[in-house]
Amino acid sequence: MTPKDYEAAKFELAEILRGAIALADDDREPVLGRAQEVFARLAEDRFNLLVVGRFSRGKSSLMNAVLGMDRLPTGVLPVTSVITSVEYANPEALHVEFQGNRLGFEVPMQNLAEYTTERGNPGNQREVQVARVGLTAEILRRGFFFVDSPGLGSAITRNTRTTEAFLPEADALVMVSGYDGPLSDDEVRVLQLLGRTGLRLFFVLNKQDTISADQRQDVCAYVAGRLRGIWAGQLPRLFSLSALEGLRAKMQGDSRALEASGLADFERELTRFLLEERGSEFIRSACERVTRVLAVLKESTKRNALQKRVAWLHGAKHAFSGNATPELTADTQGPRSTWNTCELCTAAHRGLFEFLAQYQYELATFPEASRSLAQTGGLCGPHLRLYASLAAERDICVALTPLLTRWVQRLRSEPADLATARTSCRLCDLQEEVETRMIDQWQTMERPSAVLENHAVCLPHLRQMVARLGEQTMAAAIVDHAVALERLAEDMQRYVVKRDGTRSGLTTQDENRAAQRALALLAGARTFVTR
DSSP: OOHHHHHHHHHHHHHHHHHHHHHHSSOOHHHHHHHHHHHHHHHOOOEEEEEEEOTTTHHHHHHHHHHHHHOSSOOSSBBSSSEEEEEEEEOOEEEEEEEETTTOEEGGGHHHHHHHBTTGGGGGOOOOEEEEEEEOHHHHHHHHHEEEETTTSSOOHHHHHHHHGGGGSSSEEEEEETTOOOOHHHHHHHHHHHTTOOOEEEEEEEEESSSHHHHHHHHHHHHHHHHHHHSSSOEEEEEEEEHHHHHHHHHTTTTOOOOOTHHHHHHHHHHHHHIIIIIIHHHHHHHHHHHHHHHHHOOOHHHHHHHHHHHHHOOOOOOOOOOOOOGGSTTTOOOSSSTTTHHHHHHHHHHHHHHHHHHHHHEEEEEEEHHHHHHHHHHOHHHHHHHHHHHHHHHHHHHOOOOOHHHHHHHHOOOOGGGOOOOHHHHHHHHHHHHHHHHHHHHTSHHHHHHHHOOOOOOOHHHHHHHHTTTTTTHHHHHHHHHHHHHHHHHHHHHHHHHHHHHGOOOOHHHHHHHHHHHHHHOTTTTOOOO
């Protein structure tokens, strides 16, 4: 099961629930009430992965490496002083919540250290409850939340208590130790504490780049032996890696160095657990709840069809390949310019606005201009509305009276030609001229297929470009556009699930803007001009 498979299963269950509500008879309340409970569970689905360990072991460095971006503060002294929840946001954002009744607020991302580190917030004097860091990493977009905790076992006892208090919120644990002092007495005490939680533990030995391969093997054998006598639950798998080398490899796009760093192996196992074990259990439970909703409905062919869809999801098995780097490590920065305004639409807007600013004056001032407009049949409907958005009521009356008079003559003397009458719109011609000129400029680029890497284009203009430049030339751009539309479709489905589950407060900025972005991408904005 891939992250995409997992989300697709949730979206399918949400669609089945909407189908059940549509099938409900006059007494909809029992079905609607139960369905909303399941919607809420689907909307609230999140996975808290808590990263724990002593200070200076590289917890924040590991988080940066998994996310593929250097955002969380790092250092050799105790750094993180408060719980830092890392979740998805686009654009990046930082929201700080405080203890007691104080209201939280947005903080510039560059000020993160002032609220989360011992240097900026010693002993948590600012009384921060949690710092919510919103980043564009793909693993976060799929509903995973990474939680960076204060160092356990440091001289700052308040940090240890803060981390211990968050343990009930965690779904799994990553303990980070290091080759510079593996399994200290403090770490043993922490493991004994964590063992009572019953949570799955991933044990990381960081900084493997600081010792030789032979020494590394000896240390791993020593740690594995001690873990057998310490850990009460399922024996955790031991991962040897270098977070710094892993992050460097990701940022350079070096797959061989990523494997050598040990980070890729850790990410594969983490993904397998999140999806195959935890994810599969969530889908199984959700299927059972949806089945109970369907049982309230009267038996019918449509209800039976919905039940078959649930039964298929309940029994579906998705193979996870452990031979390739998991999807969570791909495209950590997200699309480069997916949501920018279409540049062809923008250029057409500018050209039309500049033309109309002068033309509406000419129509209201010079009789020959309004008579010429009447002879050509006026403007097309959308562009006539553009003109009306700029012109005053008095000027519209002056400009369009000849046009109406011309239509009176045609209706009385040329009724047979009415069905074939055509309007020669000057603004349509101008718009086509502007669009063609810009496409021709892009055609002179060294790599026309890279258009969407540097320019945002809506679907209507993409079709226009493919028709002009050829399918083969635009092949890469077409694939990029498909990825953008796929991501947008997922955001729209997440938005619907959260709204149906009365959990609109959980929607992200991307999800809140999904509907308008879909309209802009699918239909373009070719007939919209603001004053």
